[in-house]
Amino acid sequence: MRGRKDRAGALGDAELAATWQAASLMLGYPDRELLSRRPLLRRAVAGLPPLVREPLTRFLDHLDVTPPQRLAADYVATFDHRKRCCPYLTYYAYGDTRKRGLALLRFKHAYRAAGLVLEDGELPDHLAVVLEFAATGDLRQGRRLLLEHRAGLELLRLALTETSSPWASVLDAVSATLPPLDDDLRRAVARLAAEGPPEEEVGPAPFGGPFPPSVPPVGARS
DSSP: OTTOEETTTTEEHHHHHHHHHHHHHHTSOOOHHHHHTHHHHHHHHHTSOHHHHHHHHHHHHHHHHSOHHHHHHHHHHHHTTOTTOOOBHHHHHHTTSHHHHHHHHHHHHHHHHTTOBOOTTOOTTBHHHHHHHHHHTOHHHHHHHHHHTHHHHHHHHHHHHHTTOTTHHHHHHHHHTSOOOOHHHHHHHHHHHHHOSOOOSSSOOOTTSOOOOOOOOOOOBO
């Protein structure tokens, strides 16, 4: 795949990997470790094309000027308490139905095939984990997982944008690494926004109800 370009020649494989790795870190819990990595992230982002460099730089600027306690509170309020800002991609497609368990297995199998395992407490469909896998494990398979769950990813991006969340900039960068939305995908996003994830007849969890709690991801580890 070396040398392949994405978005009409805008991003090559190395730039995709750098973007996804940076976005993965930025979507993690804003603890001391993340904040200490800001200089490294700025250096990594500085060499990327504008369509991903600019939104990622906006988020780094936000990290620079926001007190750590405020960052932590905003993260919890965004990903734990805002019902449409779920960072777990399979939830958008499958809700809490039995099919979601099978979808999670697909993520785990992809990680295992690349020689990666998750740390205890991590779910394989957390967007930050998927992005780290795509960046450091298997670019092609990671991109496939992102595209398979593109409607949910776009719904998360729109929800963050509507609430003026600083994390919307990170999702803007991720979306920019993928092909432009076609009409079918736009309809899928609109339908998902209107109807929510599917429900089972017994024990459904409505889209307007609680989402699964977010688990601050450390990422896939070899």
